Amino acid sequence: ATKAPAADTGKTKEAKDITLGFSQVGAESGWRSANTKSIQDSAKEAGYTLKFSDAQQKQENQIKAIRSFIQQKVDVIAFSPVVESGWDTVLKEAKDAGIPVVLTDRAVDSKDTSLYVTFLGSDFVEEGRKAGQWLSEKYKDTTEDINIVELQGTTGSAPANDRMAGFAEVIASNPHLKVIASQTGDFTRAKGKEVMQAFLKANKDIDVLYAHNDDMALGAIQAIEAAGLKPGQDITIISVDAVKDGMQAASEGKINFIVECNPMLGPQLMEIVRNVVDGKSVEPRIVTEESTFTSEQAKEALPSRAY
C-alpha cells in the first residue's frame, strides 16, 4: 500500500467538501445490512457526502460503479470486493486518476498493493480456524468418523476462500473429522436452505454443518427441521457472523457455535478517509477485533447486541 496523496491545497478539506464513493457487495445477508447501515450512519455523522452503490453481488456492477466514481472525481473510493480476482484494471484506472482506494471487509488478490491504500476488515482465515478449533475440541476423543457438510459463501470471495482454508487447516489434525460435502450457498438464506436440502438427500448420516455465515445456517435449519431432524442436536451447527437472527438461533440451541465477524466498519472507514484526504499515512492492513459465542454465551449477549 502507498502513502495517500497529500491534499493539493496543503490545507485539510472540510468534512462537507469530502465525497466518498462506496460500492457495496449487495444485500445478501443480515451482516451486509448491518454493514451498510454502519457505513451510511457514520458517513452522515462525519459530515461527508456518500455516494452509495449496491452491486447486487455482481463484479461487473462494482466495476461500473468504481468507473462512475472516477468520472465524478470523488475524493476517496471505498469498496467491498465481491470476489478476490479481476480488479487490477479498474484499480489502475483509479490510481491513474489520483483517487485513493480503500478496501473494506473483503480483500483482492492483486499483486500490486500500491493499487489501494489499506484493507480494513476481518481475518477470515482466523475465523475459519476458530470454527475448526471448537469442533476439534468437541470431538477430540471420538473414535468414529464425524461427517461434516460445509455451506460455502460466494464462490471466489475472500471470506469463502479463507473460512474454508482456516477450517480445513485445523481439522486436518484429526482424521476422524471428514468434510463429506462442500458447496456454495452464496451467503443467502434461500440458497443455504436449498443446498442443505440436497445435502440431506444425498447423505444419510450428517453429524455437523459448518456454514460460512448465519444466514445460510438459518436457511439450512429450515431444511433440517423439514426433514424431521433437530438442528443443534441431531446435527451440530457452526456458523460465522453473529448477527441478531443467528444469535437468536444460537440462544435457542439450534446453532451450537458462532464465530463473530464484525460488520460495524463505518466509524473506522470514515477515520481512514479523513487521514487519506489529509495526506497522512495509513496502516496497510487494519484487522477488526472479534470473539466467539457458544449457545450459552449467545443467550447472555443477545439482549445487548446492536445488530
Ligand code: GYE
Ligand atoms: O460474513 C456474510 C456476508 O464479507 C464478511 O459477507 C462478509 C460476509 C459475511 O454476506 O454474511
